[in-house]
Amino acid sequence: MKTMFDIRQLLKSYGAFIYTGDKLADLELMEDEIRELYRSGVLDASVFQSAMILLRHEISKLR
Incomplete structure (x- = not known):
């Protein structure tokens, strides 16, 4: 993972669209x-x- 875009794309590939x-x-x-993906053994x-x-x-x- 290099960017937030990469993380969003990873989550999208598993059906997680977050906005x-x-x-x-x-x-x-x-x-x-x-x-959750890690705990499930997916990642x-x-x-x-x-x-x-x-x-x-x-x-x-942000904090």
């Missing part, structure tokens, strides 16, 4: 979805880790 109009809420929902550890790092960075910028 609430609130950027922080979107990022938190994306984080939840990524966690491998490296994809999970890179996505979470990127999401946490973006969340920290």
